[in-house]
Amino acid sequence: MGASTLSRRRRGAHAAVTVRRRERWKWPVVAGMALISASALFPLYFLVSNALRTNADYAGAKVGLPTTFSAGALERAWEGASVPTYLRNSLIIVVGTVILSVLVATFAAYSFSKLRWTARGKAYLLVLVWIAVPPLILLVPLYVQMVELGLFDTYWSVILIYTAVNLPFNTYLMTAYFRSLPDELAEAARLEGASVHQILSRVLLPLARPALATLVIFNFLWVWNEFIFALLLLPSDETKTLTVGVLQLQGRFNLDPTALMAGLLIATLPVVGVYLVFQRYLVRAVAAGIGR
Amino acid sequence: MANRDRLWGVVYALPALALVLAFIAYPLSSVVYHAFTAWDGINPPEWVGLENFSTLLEDPLFRTSLRNNVLFALSVPIQVTVPMLLAWLIYERVPGWRFFRSTFFLPAVISTVVVGIVAQVVFRLDGPLNALLGSVGLGALQSDWLGSANTSIPAVLLVVVWANFGYNTLIYLAGMSALDPALREAARMDGARPLRVLFSVIAPNLKRVMELVLVTSTVTAFAFMFAYIYVITNGGPGFDTYVTEFMIYKQAFALGRTGYACAIGLVLVVITAGIGFLQIRVLTRSPGI
Numbered sequence: 001m002g003a004s005t006l007s008r009r010r011r012g013a014h015a016a017v018t019v020r021r022r023e024r025w026k027w028p029v030v031a032g033m034a035l036i037s038a039s040a041l042f043p044l045y046f047l048v049s050n051a052l053r054t055n056a057d058y059a060g061a062k063v064g065l066p067t068t069f070s071a072g073a074l075e076r077a078w079e080g081a082s083v084p085t086y087l088r089n090s091l092i093i094v095v096g097t098v099i100l101s102v103l104v105a106t107f108a109a110y111s112f113s114k115l116r117w118t119a120r121g122k123a124y125l126l127v128l129v130w131i132a133v134p135p136l137i138l139l140v141p142l143y144v145q146m147v148e149l150g151l152f153d154t155y156w157s158v159i160l161i162y163t164a165v166n167l168p169f170n171t172y173l174m175t176a177y178f179r180s181l182p183d184e185l186a187e188a189a190r191l192e193g194a195s196v197h198q199i200l201s202r203v204l205l206p207l208a209r210p211a212l213a214t215l216v217i218f219n220f221l222w223v224w225n226e227f228i229f230a231l232l233l234l235p236s237d238e239t240k241t242l243t244v245g246v247l248q249l250q251g252r253f254n255l256d257p258t259a260l261m262a263g264l265l266i267a268t269l270p271v272v273g274v275y276l277v278f279q280r281y282l283v284r285a286v287a288a289g290i291g292r
Numbered sequence: 293m294a295n296r297d298r299l300w301g302v303v304y305a306l307p308a309l310a311l312v313l314a315f316i317a318y319p320l321s322s323v324v325y326h327a328f329t330a331w332d333g334i335n336p337p338e339w340v341g342l343e344n345f346s347t348l349l350e351d352p353l354f355r356t357s358l359r360n361n362v363l364f365a366l367s368v369p370i371q372v373t374v375p376m377l378l379a380w381l382i383y384e385r386v387p388g389w390r391f392f393r394s395t396f397f398l399p400a401v402i403s404t405v406v407v408g409i410v411a412q413v414v415f416r417l418d419g420p421l422n423a424l425l426g427s428v429g430l431g432a433l434q435s436d437w438l439g440s441a442n443t444s445i446p447a448v449l450l451v452v453v454w455a456n457f458g459y460n461t462l463i464y465l466a467g468m469s470a471l472d473p474a475l476r477e478a479a480r481m482d483g484a485r486p487l488r489v490l491f492s493v494i495a496p497n498l499k500r501v502m503e504l505v506l507v508t509s510t511v512t513a514f515a516f517m518f519a520y521i522y523v524i525t526n527g528g529p530g531f532d533t534y535v536t537e538f539m540i541y542k543q544a545f546a547l548g549r550t551g552y553a554c555a556i557g558l559v560l561v562v563i564t565a566g567i568g569f570l571q572i573r574v575l576t577r578s579p580g581i
Contacts, residue, residue: 025486030386033378037395039454043402043410046420108308117301127308128576130316132568134515136537137557140333140544141319141326164315167308172575196300225403228518232545247405247523257413264406275401279394286466 044268051077051262058258073258074266080252081245081263082237089234090224090242093155097162097223101170102215104163106208109174110200114186124175131168136228138165146233157233162223170215177211178204213281217274224271242267320561327558331551333544344555354556357534363445364535365513367453372505375457376498379464380490393465397458404455408523411451412438438525441532448524448533455520456512460505467501468494500574507571515564536560
C-alpha cells in the first residue's frame with residue numbers, strides 16, 4: 001500500500017515535470033506554426049494588397065502595405081479577362097461536373113458497397129485502377145476524341161473528361177464511406193419494404209452528408225483550378241474559363257502587374273469561399289474515406 | 293431479392309464503368325498504339341515499331357526531365373513527416389489550433405495558376421523576396437531564383453511542398469481523429485513526453501495513413517507536376533526544369549512529334565502504374581474488401 005502511494009506520488013511529480021516541459025517547448029512551436037500560417041495566408045495578402053494599389057505604388061514598394069488605394073486594377077482585370085463571361089463559363093462547368101461526378105460516384109459506390117452481384121469486386125477494381133494515370137498523357141487522344149465527337153469547344157468536353165479522371169478517387173471515397181455504414185440499416189429498410197432506390201435515397205444518402213460535402217469541395221476546387229484541358233479544349237471567348245482567362249493576363253505582367261493580381265484575386269475568392277463554407281465537414285469525411 | 297441486387301448492381305455501376313472506359317481506357321489505348329508510330333497529330337500515323345523508344349533512350353532532354361521528376365520525389369520524406377508533426381500538434385490542441393487547421397489547407401485551395409504566378413513574382417530578381425533580403429541586410433543572398441537550375445528546381449520544389457502540405461496534414465488529422473483517445477491518455481498517464489507519445493503511440497497506429505501520404509506524394513512528383521512547371525518556369529531556364537509531363541506536352545503541341553510524345557507518355561504510365569499499384573493496395577487494404 002505504501003509502495004503504491006509512493007509510486008502514485010512519484011507519478012504525479014513526473015506528470016507535473018512533463019507539463020512544465022510541455023509548456024516550455026510549446027511557445028516556439030506555436031510561433032513556428034504561426035509562421036507557416038502566415039505563409040499560407042501570404043498569397044491572399046499579396047493579391048489583395050497589390051490588387052488595390054496603383055502600378056506606380058507597386059513599383060515603389062513590393063512588400064509593404066499600399067500607400068494608395070485604387071480600384072482601377074480590378075476594373076482593368078474585370079474587362080481584360082472578360083470576367084462576366086468567363087465566370088459564367090467556369091460556374092457552368094464546375095456545377096455540371098460536380099453534379100455529374102457526385103451522381104455517378106454515388107451510384108457506383110452504392111453498387112460496390114451495398115448491392116450483391118457477382119462481378120462487383122472486379123468492376124470496382126476496373127473503376128479504381130486508373131487512379132495513377134497522369135491525365136496529361138491523355139491530352140492528345142482526348143483532344144482528337146472530342147473533335148470527333150463534335151464536343152470540341154463545348155462545356156461537355158471538359159465536363160466529361162473532368163468527371164472521368166476524378167471518378168476513381170471519388171468512387172473510392174464514396175464506397176469507403178458507404179462501407180463504414182452498417183449493413184443492418186439497409187437490411188432493416190429492405191424488410192420494411194423499401195425498394196433498392198429508396199434504400200439509397202432515403203437511408204444511405206442522408207447519412208452520407210460529410211462524404212458528399214467532401215466530394216463537392218474536392219471536385220469544386222479541382223475543376224475550378226484546372227487549366228490544361230480547359231486551355232486546349234475551350235479556346236473561344238464564349239467558352240473560356242476564368243482560370244484560363246487570368247492565366248492569359250500573365251502575358252501583360254510587365255505592363256500592368258496590379259491588374260494581373262486583381263484578376264488572380266477575382267479567380268481565387270470563389271474557391272476560398274467554398275472552402276470556408278464546407279471546411280467543417282472535411283476532417284470527418286476524409287476520416288471515413290481512409291477507412292478508419 | 294438477390295436477383296434484384298444483381299440487376300440493379302450492374303445498372304448502378306454502369307455509368308461509372310462507361311465513363312472510365314470511354315475517357316480513360318480508350319484514350320490510353322490510343323496512346324499505347326501511337327507510341328509505336330511516327331505521327332504528327334494531323335496526317336495518318338505510320339508504324340515504326342520501337343524506334344520512338346530507342347530515340348528516347350538517347351534523348352538527353354528525356355533524361356533531364358526524368359531526373360527532375362526524381363529530384364522532386366526527393367521531397368517525399370519531408371511531405372510525409374512534417375504534415376504528420378503539424379497534424380499532431382493540432383490534434384494536441386496547441387493554442388490557436390483551430391486557426392492553424394483552417395489556414396494550413398488554404399494553399400491547397402488556391403489554384404496552381406495563382407500559386408504559380410505569385411511564386412514567379414516573388415522569386416523575380418526585382419521581386420519581394422530579394423527586396424526583403426535586401427532590407428534585412430542579407431543583400432548578398434539576393435539571386436535571380438528562377439534564372440538558374442541550381443536555384444529554380446529547389447524553388448519549384450518549395451512551392452510544391454508548400455502547396456501540398458495542407459492536404460497531407462488534413463489526411464493525418466483525419467487518421468488521428470479516428471484513433472482511440474484512450475491510447476494517448478494512457479501514454480500520458482504513464483508520464484510519456486508528448487514527442488514520445490507521437491513516436492511510440494500515435495505514429496505506429498497511423499501506418500496506413502503514412503503509406504497513403506507516401507504513395508500520393510510520390511505519384512504527385514511524377515504525374516502532377518505539369519501545372520507548376522507550366523506556370524512557374526515554363527521549363528526554363530533553357531530546358532533545366534523540364535519534367536516528363538512537360539516534355540510530352542511540348543513534343544505533342546509545340547513540335548508536332550505526337551507519336552514520340554505518346555511513347556514518352558507510355559513510359560510515364562508504366563512508372564506511375566507501378567506506384568499506383570501500391571496506392572490501390574494501400575487504399576483497398578482496409579477490412580471488408
